[in-house]
Amino acid sequence: MIEASRPAPILELTSGKRDIVLQRPWVNAPGFLGFAGEARECVDIERLGAFVTPPLSLLPRTPARPPRLLAAEGSFLLHTGHPNPGLPAALREHRRAWSDLPVPVIAHLLLQTPDEAAAMAAQIEGVEAIAALELGLGEVGASQAAALVRACAGEVPLIAYLPLGTPVEVFAAAAEAGAQAVSIGAPRGALPTPSGALVRGRQYGPAVFPLALQAVLQLAETLPVPILAGGGVYGPAQAQALRQAGAAVVVLDGVLWTEPERVLGSEPAGD
Amino acid sequence: MRRTKALVAAITTTPGGQAALRLKTAAGAISAPGQVCLACRTGGGDPLRHTLLPVALHPDGFTCAHPDGVRWFPGDELDLLGPLGRGFHPPAHGGRWLLAAVGLPFDTQLPLLHMGLGRHAEVAVLAEAPMLLPPEVEVVNQLDLAADWADYIALAVSMEGLRQLETDTAYKALKPHAAIAEVLLLTPLACGRGVCAACALEGRRHRIRACTDGLVFPLAEVLT
Structure with a gap:
């Protein structure tokens, strides 16, 4: 009997105790598809390789003061404060919905101290619905990054998430400390409001793409772990370029709110 | 709320003198005053959708203020998301x-x-x-x-x-x-x-x- 051949996975990560397997080369940027239910309105979740939760903190967080959204040529700046109900409440409220999703779920954690990171990782260990952790390390140095990653080591595969513009050594330190993959997050930016006040936040949009591509080229040369990368991907050519530069998985952000089918309808070739 | 296509029919002005867009849309793109649509140009790679708040409703679409920083022209096709929101709920008669x-x-x-x-x-x-x-x-x-x-x-x-x-x-x-x-x-x-x-x-x-x-x-x- 001839068995139908299953396509090779795009990405497999394992901690030795739990695995995550991505069959498609796309994930959403954290926060771009909501907690789960709302996500179905934006895109066909089955077209993703995995679903990434919004950033989750240990304690509840409220929204940042407005303005939270500023537009610039070719990009926009978001400063939401990552409002969320806190990890324990999020697990209570959404774990069932996550279990029902047709793709693996990656929980994105906002980390501040190693103790807090360890406490959050421990809460996730028993949650089967979560296949991997994406560790939002923020703007940290190499030693801090390594300490945060080590604090989360356990049963669940770890992806270290650092903003675009972070030095290569910090990514390398996170990988050396036990992250099975790294993800290049949105760069930090600042824009003036009409009144002249400065708003700092995460920058998205096509203007980010050249910087993202350059970062992938640099990281792919030195890192021994897979790279998840996005930033300004609004069409198949950009996704293909990131994959050919060495990204295993493409992270989609703003395009999920405009015309996601422009990207999700294509399958970019790898390197 | 749904995604539909719209056509930029004309560049015009609002009664208050602002630059405006006259859009032809599918029925129901806006069903009540106070509702908005979000729009991007089809295939245009806009970083975000732009908010369109109608200043006039027509049988075949609406007129809205021209969003800042947008370069849309007559004949452009837009991808509309809407209607967003519940709109105003004024008295049904008189008042x-x-x-x-x-x-x-x-x-x-x-x-x-x-x-x-x-x-x-x-x-x-x-x-x-x-x-x-x-x-x-x-x-x-x-x-x-x-x-x-x-x-x-x-x-x-x-x-x-x-x-x-x-x-x-x-x-x-x-x-x-x-x-x-x-x-x-x-x-x-x-x-x-x-x-x-x-x-x-x-x-x-x-x-x-x-x-x-x-x-x-x-x-x-x-x-x-």
């Missing part, structure tokens, strides 16, 4: 309507004004600047007196303007009338689906999102 736009062009209230006239309401407008209005519309400048007169009040205000409004002596006159007042909170929208928190607001009882819970709220719900 005394007081309309105001605080720190925003009054154009944003014109669809509601025309709805009021169509429903044989007495309509008064609190105007910050002179403007051309139908002759049957009364222009008033004393909010406290007008609020006492009205049995329905509709405001349009920016999110930043809302907090300023709460401290403004003149607008404190509105508080006793909050039960008959609605407010359109115009704030930058990103996703339009309640996932991004760009338009989140701490309401009196719980956190609300302008894009899915508004953009029109009972005034009592958002005044602190």
Whole structure:
């Protein structure tokens, strides 16, 4: 009997105790598809390789003061404060919905101290619905990054998430400390409001793409772990370029709110 | 809420003199004053959708202010997401309507004004600047007196303007009338689906999102 051949996975990560397997080369940027239910309105979740939760903190967080959204040529700046109900409440409220999703779920954690990171990782260990952790390390140095990653080591595969513009050594330190993959997050930016006040936040949009591509080229040369990368991907050519530069998985952000089918309808070739 | 296609039919001006877009849309793209659509040019790679707030409703579409920084031209196809929000809920027949736009062009209230006239309401407008209005519309400048007169009040205000409004002596006159007042909170929208928190607001009882819970709220719900 001839068995139908299953396509090779795009990405497999394992901690030795739990695995995550991505069959498609796309994930959403954290926060771009909501907690789960709302996500179905934006895109066909089955077209993703995995679903990434919004950033989750240990304690509840409220929204940042407005303005939270500023537009610039070719990009926009978001400063939401990552409002969320806190990890324990999020697990209570959404774990069932996550279990029902047709793709693996990656929980994105906002980390501040190693103790807090360890406490959050421990809460996730028993949650089967979560296949991997994406560790939002923020703007940290190499030693801090390594300490945060080590604090989360356990049963669940770890992806270290650092903003675009972070030095290569910090990514390398996170990988050396036990992250099975790294993800290049949105760069930090600042824009003036009409009144002249400065708003700092995460920058998205096509203007980010050249910087993202350059970062992938640099990281792919030195890192021994897979790279998840996005930033300004609004069409198949950009996704293909990131994959050919060495990204295993493409992270989609703003395009999920405009015309996601422009990207999700294509399958970019790898390197 | 759904995604549909629209056509930029013409570049025009609003009654208040702002640059405007005349759009031809599928039926139901906007079904009530106070609702908005989010739009990007089809295949254009816009970083985000732009918020379109109608200043006039037509049988085959609507006219809206031309979003800042957008280069759309007649013949362009737009990808519309909408209608967003629940819109205003004025009395079905007659009544005394007081309309105001605080720190925003009054154009944003014109669809509601025309709805009021169509429903044989007495309509008064609190105007910050002179403007051309139908002759049957009364222009008033004393909010406290007008609020006492009205049995329905509709405001349009920016999110930043809302907090300023709460401290403004003149607008404190509105508080006793909050039960008959609605407010359109115009704030930058990103996703339009309640996932991004760009338009989140701490309401009196719980956190609300302008894009899915508004953009029109009972005034009592958002005044602190």
